[in-house]
Amino acid sequence: MDSRKMKKLILICLLVLIAVSTKAQHIEVLQQDKPTSIRGLSVIDDNTAWISGSKGTIAITNDGGKTWDWKQVKGFEKADFRDIEAFSSKVAIVVSSGTPALVLKTTDGGETWQEKYKNTDTAYFFDAMDFDTPKHGLVLGDPIKGKFVLMETNDGGETWHPFKNPPDALPGEAAFAASGTCLRIALDTSIGIVTGGTHSRIVAHDSPKDTSWIYMDSPLVYGKASQGIFSFAVGDTTAIIVGGDYANDKKADSVAYNVSTDTLPSKGPSGFQSCVEYISGKTFLSTGTPGSNITTDDGKTWTKIDAASYNVCRKARKGKLVLLAGDRGRIGIFKP
Numbered sequence: 493m494d495s496r497k498m499k500k501l502i503l504i505c506l507l508v509l510i511a512v513s514t515k516a517q518h519i520e521v522l523q524q525d526k527p528t529s530i531r532g533l534s535v536i537d538d539n540t541a542w543i544s545g546s547k548g549t550i551a552i553t554n555d556g557g558k559t560w561d562w563k564q565v566k567g568f569e570k571a572d573f574r575d576i577e578a579f580s581s582k583v584a585i586v587v588s589s590g591t592p593a594l595v596l597k598t599t600d601g602g603e604t605w606q607e608k609y610k611n612t613d614t615a616y617f618f619d620a621m622d623f624d625t626p627k628h629g630l631v632l633g634d635p636i637k638g639k640f641v642l643m644e645t646n647d648g649g650e651t652w653h654p655f656k657n658p659p660d661a662l663p664g665e666a667a668f669a670a671s672g673t674c675l676r677i678a679l680d681t682s683i684g685i686v687t688g689g690t691h692s693r694i695v696a697h698d699s700p701k702d703t704s705w706i707y708m709d710s711p712l713v714y715g716k717a718s719q720g721i722f723s724f725a726v727g728d729t730t731a732i733i734v735g736g737d738y739a740n741d742k743k744a745d746s747v748a749y750n751v752s753t754d755t756l757p758s759k760g761p762s763g764f765q766s767c768v769e770y771i772s773g774k775t776f777l778s779t780g781t782p783g784s785n786i787t788t789d790d791g792k793t794w795t796k797i798d799a800a801s802y803n804v805c806r807k808a809r810k811g812k813l814v815l816l817a818g819d820r821g822r823i824g825i826f827k828p
Contacts, residue, residue, distance in 0.1 A: 530817035534578040535814070536579070539553075540554050543817050547571075573588055575587050577623050581601060582600060588618065591616070593633065594607065597650070620669065632675040638661055640661050640695075659685065666689045670803060673767050687710075687721060688719055688720015688721055688735060690714070712735045718739035721734070732751065732776050734747060758793055771814065
């Protein structure tokens with residue numbers, strides 16, 4: 493066989509392998525047609541995960557998503573639980589976005605909930621929550637008087653107090669309560685926040701000893717209330733942000749960016765993305781109302797793997813389970 497035929501054969505084999513690999517990655521629907529919009533998702537391991545949503549709804553699975561125990565929290569039927577952080581099959585914390593701004597905690601698998609924080613000031617709007625240890629966590633809220641609201645706990649969510657030095661906010665800048673992933677804390681207690689609106693930025697705080705914040709203008713589209721960065725995820729060597737314009741969700745320009753290499757992808761996700769999650773190696777999964785996308789090369793190129801609308805995707809903290817959730821109670825599982 494001459495060299496040209498050999499090269500052609502190798503190329504065909506590579507294209508077939510890529511096609512098979514992409515086809516194998518898909519999302520299966522586990523649940524849908526429930527009267528709630530899900531934006532909170534916390535996956536503990538390959539068995540246990542919690543979700544939270546509108547109309548005071550929470551649900552828990554202990555068999556990897558095959559079955560779910562749905563509950564409407566008594567006394568909070570009108571609450572919109574935008575984020576949830578779970579620590580076991582018994583212990584979880586939820587935040588409600590609107591008025592009143594709430595933090596609730598359960599220690600009995602969601603049977604009962606205790607109110608740990610409440611603020612009836614209509615200016616308060618909680619967007620996201622994250623914990624770096626079972627004891628230490630933060631809740632991020634939209635700005636008030638030029639400062640982002642940042643509440644902190646050091647006792648596992650039992651009590652909450654204002655963070656000593658919250659980041660500054662520009663006029664028209666806010667955070668999106670879309671998937672609970674506009675705020676992330678690392679184990680070294682560094683804090684990352686992404687914002688949107690009239691202004692959109694990446695905001696970072698290195699450590700408790702450093703009182704200053706770092707601000708970087710968004711490389712994604714912004715300028716309107718529906719535009720900006722919605723989510724970010726950090727891999728082994730790469731940080732990726734996603735977003736776009738939820739009011740024009742099919743627009744695929746400027747919706748993902750590799751912060752570590754300071755580059756836009758040569759082929760990006762297929763429209764607005766409200767969440768991105770690190771899977772492993774160079775693989776990240778993102779999702780939004782126009783569908784879900786995957787990259788296996790640290791965000792250089794993305795491939796659409798599902799057309800269903802989801803708000804959030806999260807991977808197990810200990811394990812490989814990856815779940816997605818969205819409107820009308822839809823829950824999906826990522827199959828690599």
